[in-house]
Amino acid sequence: MxxxxxxxxxxxxxxxxxxxxxxxxxxxxxxxxxxxxxxxIVLSFYYSFTNFNITTPPRWIGLANYRILFFDDPKFRISLYNTAYYAGLVVPLTVVNGLFLATLMNQPVPGRNIFRTIYYLPSVVSGVANAMLWLWVLNPRFGLVNTMLSWVGIKGPPWLSSAEWAKPALVLMSLWSVGGTMIIYLAGLQGVPQHLYEAAEIDGANGWRRFWHVTIPMLSPTIFFNVITTIIGSFQVFTQAYVWVESSGVDTGAGPRDSLLFYVLYLFRRAFSELKMGYASAMAWILFIIIFILTMLQFRVARYWVHYESGPEGGI
Amino acid sequence: MQRQYVRRGPWWQSRKLRSYSWRSLVFLWLLGGSFLFLLPLVWMLSTSLKTNDQVYRVPTVWIPNPVAWENYPRALSRMPFLLFLRNSCITSFIPVVGAVLSASLVAYSFARVKWPARNFLFIVLISTMMLPGQVTMIPVYVLYSRLGWVNTFLPLIVPWFFGGAFYTFLLRQFFTSIPAELSDAAFIDGCSHLRIWWSIILPLSRPALATVAVFTFLFTWNDFMGPLLYLTKERMFTLQVGLQYFRMQYRVDWQELMAASLVVLTPTLVIFFLGQRFFVQGITLTGLKG
Known part of the structure; x- marks a missing residue:
């Protein structure tokens, strides 16, 4: 000071x-x-070892919640599978497409600012209205997606009303808001010093090699950040699934054959529809541990591919 | 783009032509993509102005004729729209004030005041950003229901006055970039930290504060889980919950649903177009640029 x-x-x-x-x-x-x-945090850890329905005090039951979750709850397994399936598709697709769009947009083309606005716009369209919009866009007979597929002679899948296509539908919807990731990359690209490209060019590197050997290493902290935040976000998908599922009018299920039963949706139902707060707390802790492990894993792997210009504190 | 050291070749290999064709390719690609990205919104607007039989016509009607303006008043009159709008405004605008004031105060303390454990607590603050909200959701719900706050707006407003981690982090990064000389003189003159925060730092940080305000507004306006949990009486619904309820209640036609959804989206879109530069700023501020 x-x-x-x-x-x-x-x-x-x-x-x-x-x-x-x-x-x-x-x-x-x-x-x-x-x-x-x-x-x-402390309370929820405690609740996770209890039977707790909010009206009566929590009753200690040891590891019973965890035991049921791991061995006797097929719905838990389904929700975990659905979430992993969704995250497994959405994380790489978002990270790669966001980078692709940002790279294109960083070229000296006319109307860059307009393009940036257009691509970024959908990512602020969120909440229930967005879920409603996609409910209609994905309508099997009259929806936008299947209408466009019919132009090229493809008969579109039934999307939300089929167990196979419900999750890809959600992935498609998430990719519409890839602009949020793109804009972070764009900010990163602006920070790559121009002289590195010039030096590479003098050394005879073509566009592709410049991208691979200058852009990617210089941008790796940003890529890393996007990987982490997309993973965390994709494990917490809730609103779209909730709106889609509730709109189908079936009370008990979550989409055809529970194909839209995502982790947080299931947790939410357990906690607030069935008032199984202890059980839901155990689920929250498992989610926390999964996210924690995935993040730590990323940090481990990051050592081998993330390049920091100004020491390790230059990134997030 | 002009480089003198490039060897000359035939015109079809010339750098200028290659650069032009590359740029046109990129341009066309981006152009095609922007159609895809805009189409869902165009589709929403177009549907909201169709009559019922136009909605289900094949091939698709893109420009409705006649334009069914009446869908909007009809959709909005199916729910207590003004009441929901009021509730949404209460649960969005008050949090904006709370977030800007509290986050900037805390950020000032982390950026400009020297106190023991400051750096350690700042690391704690950063790590809370990684914590999934579901871990704290249940005990916090229990707390609010014990306080009798369920079916009041308090659970959606009060937490915003406690310096949210992300916003504090963002502002702290901004405050540390303001030259210390600006506040040192005032400090030597005997100004208190509170005074420096209010009359020197805040006026200098308007763009960063705007970023916080825009982010907070977008989050609270579009928040669904919070109102779904805490507002169970119809007269307390925000537009987000109201829209979902409206859909469940009436099994409404698509044109009305799209009209209502578009109305709910409008503030978001307006904020987006007015405050676009603040989004980019927020990203640069949090130091994500590598």
Whole structure:
């Protein structure tokens, strides 16, 4: 800090005043952290070992929730499978397509700003209205997607009313909002120094090699960030699935053969429709651990491919 | 693009031509793609203005004739639209104020005040961004229901006054980029930190604060899970929950559903077009540029 030229010996008055001010100004977050994050983490961990329906106090049942989840709950397995299936498609497709679009948009073409706006626009279209829009766009007979497929002579699949196509439909919908990822890449691309490209060009590197040996390494922290956030986001898909499932009018299932029963949707139902709060807490912890492991794995792998220009703290 | 060191070849291999053809290719590709990206929205608008039999006509009617404007008033009169709109505004605008004030205050403390454990707590703050919300959802719900806050707007408003991690992080990055000299003089003159935050830092940070405001508004306006959990009485519904309820209740026709959805989307679209540069700014601010 620029003030306080001499380092205070001992605990001066200024030190205490700064400390008090600092804590006071940070207190909204400190209190919020204790009440809305730290406390609930501890409680939810405790709940996960109990039988708890909110009206009566939680009753300790040890590992029973976890045992049922792992061995006796086929729906849990389905929801995990559905979520992994969705994440497995959406993460690579979003990360690669976002980079592809951003690279195209970084070329000196006329109307770049307009293109950027158009591609980015769908990613702010979210919530229930977006789910409703896609319910109609994916309508098997009169929807936009199947209409367009019919132009090229393809008979479109029944999308949301078939167990095979419901999840690809959600993937398609998610790819429509790839612009959010693209815009992060664009910001990253703007940070790649031009002289690196010039140097590569003088060395005789063609466009493809410049992309592969300059753009990708320089952009790797951004790619890494997008991989992590897309994984976390895809494991928490909820609103679209909820709206689609509830709109089908079937109370018990979640799409044809539970094909839209995603993890958080199942958790939500357990917690708030059946009031099995302990069970749902155990599910939340399993989700947390899955996301944590996947993130840590990414950080491990990142050592081999993520390149930081200014030391490891240059990225996220 | 002009480089002197390139060898000369026949005209069809010339750098200029290659560059032109490459650019045209990219341009055409982007043009085709933008049609695909815009089409769902065009489709939504077009459907919302069709009569019932135009909706189900094959081949598709793209430009409705006659234009069925009446779909809009009819769709909106099926639900207490103004009431839902009011509820949505309450649960969006108050959080915007809360997020901007609290996040900037906390961010100032992390950026400009020196106190022990500051750096450690900042790491804690960053790591909470990775925590999936489902872990805290149930205990927080229990807390609110014990407080008797279910079916009030409080659960959707109060948390925003406690400095959300992402927004605090974003603003802290911005504040550290403001030259220290600007506030040091005021500090030597005996200004308090609170005063410096309010009269020096905040006015200098308008674009960053706008970014926080835009992000918060978009999140709260489009939030579905929160209102679904805490607002179960119809008169408390926000537009998001109301729209879903409206669909369930009436099994409505597509043209009306699209009209209602488009109305619900409108504030988002307006904010997008007005505040586009703030999105990009938010990304640059959080230091994601590598």
């Amino acid at each position: 620029a003030y306080g030229l001499a380092k205070p010996l001992g605990r001066s008055r200024r030190f205490w005043r700064e400390t008090c001010t600092g804590f006071l100004m940070a207190s909204p977050w400190l209190i919020g952290f204790l009440v809305f994050t730290a406390g609930p």
